[in-house]
Amino acid sequence: MPEPKEEVTLDFSGIEPFLPLDPDRRYLTRVSSLKVGVIKTGENKGGQKVSAEFTVLKPEKIEVQTDEGPKTVKAEGRKLFREYPLMPQALPFFHEFLSANGETKLGDKFKFNPANYLGNEVAVDINNEEYQEQIRSRVRKVLPANAYVE
Numbered sequence: 001m002p003e004p005k006e007e008v009t010l011d012f013s014g015i016e017p018f019l020p021l022d023p024d025r026r027y028l029t030r031v032s033s034l035k036v037g038v039i040k041t042g043e044n045k046g047g048q049k050v051s052a053e054f055t056v057l058k059p060e061k062i063e064v065q066t067d068e069g070p071k072t073v074k075a076e077g078r079k080l081f082r083e084y085p086l087m088p089q090a091l092p093f094f095h096e097f098l099s100a101n102g103e104t105k106l107g108d109k110f111k112f113n114p115a116n117y118l119g120n121e122v123a124v125d126i127n128n129e130e131y132q133e134q135i136r137s138r139v140r141k142v143l144p145a146n147a148y149v150e
Helices: 088-100
Strands: 027-038 048-058 061-066 069-074 079-085 121-131 134-144
Touching (some): 027 079, 048 121, 079 088, 088 121, 088 134
Antiparallel strands (some): 027 048, 027 121, 061 069
16 A cells, blocks of 8 residues: 655635535435434433435526626536434424435335435425534435426
């Protein structure tokens, strides 16, 4: 295995600051990752959760307001995230995700298999929230793909 170099030359000449997406518009996305895991902190520690990752398909670019004025930002390919705790009081949010993915009959013995939803297209509304001194775009609401209008 090669030894790590102590000094590395980097080119930051074309780097732009990372800007959040516009929360006032809707995005068409693809479900790119779904993982069932365990909640590690908080009052629901030890409970199950589903971590969802969505990849923006449309629009390709958007205009956002910055301190220096309007700026065009690439939206296509951006990753958006949502965590769904599988606790009874939070299940309506996960039900929304399942319904947007075409599930219409959810009974008391519904079996969730993440593989059944990977690659599905859905529309999403987002919020921008502060996290560790950065503004991040997070999925607020998941809707059927036909709710996206260009």
